[in-house]
Amino acid sequence: MTTVFYARVSTADQNLDHQITQAKQTGFEFDEVVSDHGVSGVSTRLSERPEGKRLFDMLRHGDTLVVRWVDRLGRNYDDVTDTMRLLLRKGVIIKTVINRMTFDGSTNDPMQGAVRDALIAFMAAMAQAETETRKAAQKAGIEAARGKADKYRGRKPTYSREQFKLVQDMLSGSSTISEISKSTGLSRQTIYRIKDKPEASEKALTMWGM
Incomplete structure (x- = not known):
């Protein structure tokens, strides 16, 4: 096997x-x-x-x-x-x-199968819903950024969306900050920022179309 x-x-x-x-x-x-x-x-x-x-x-x-x-x-x-x-x-x-x-x-039980x-x-x-939601958020973020080109969007995130999701997944488990930093290549400061301010971290990705 x-x-x-x-x-x-x-x-x-x-x-x-x-x-x-x-x-x-x-x-x-x-x-x-x-x-x-x-x-x-x-x-x-x-x-x-x-x-x-x-x-x-x-x-x-x-x-x-x-x-x-x-x-x-x-x-x-x-x-x-x-x-x-x-x-x-x-x-x-x-x-x-x-x-x-x-x-x-392998189950033959119809209830378990159902x-x-x-x-x-x-x-x-x-x-599928997650993909559609993310696309809509990205589109909204891009349009908002274009409509307010003179508005400061803050620093560009130092992490990708994949790294953001991976950090959240590992935080929900038993991984330590050091282990997450080693696995993702992100600084401890960045990981703490994602941990303490997940909504703001997600918003930063969206605003930058990431």
């Missing part, structure tokens, strides 16, 4: 090492890492990505697929639900790093 960690890195600001480090710090061990770089989770289905295709060929019955969250598989509701159900029917176990959730298609499918649908919908 093989355990594969799959990561999707869609922008230059995102970092594969961050996703791998977070998975290992959460207690996951895997035999192989498969990753797609510069690929959108909105417009490109997993089966259409270079390494995504290979992932489908690799995984066999009894294997385990580990992902940071379902949004790494895609940010489109239909794509995520179709992909997860296809893999589960194939006998692949899917686990998420965040919240350590496990999806197993609960599992409902949870998959909910998570897929959240992934």
Whole structure:
């Protein structure tokens, strides 16, 4: 039985090492890492990505697929639900790093199956909704900045949106500030700022269109 960690890195600001480090710090061990770089989770289905295709060929019955969250598989509701159900029917176990959730298609209990499918649908919908919300916020932020070009926006954030999310995820766990700093490459001061003022930190990213 093989355990594969799959990561999707869609922008230059995102970092594969961050996703791998977070998975290992959460207690996951895997035999192989498969990753797609510069690929959108909105417009490109997993089966259409270079390494995504290979992932489908690799995984066999009894294997385990580990992902940071379902949004790494895609940010489109239909794509995520179709992909997860296809893999589960194939006998692949899917686990998420965040919240350590496990999806197993081997159950014969209709009630358990219904609960599992409902949870998959909910998570897929959240992934798509998060993308749409972020796009709307970015658009609003960009328009506001353009309309008030003479207004000072403050310092440009020294962290990317991916780093911001990773810091929040690790803060919600048992990671220390020093561990987070080492994993993300951010200063302790920046991490404390995100910890103490998450809304302001998020707003800064939006205002700069990040």
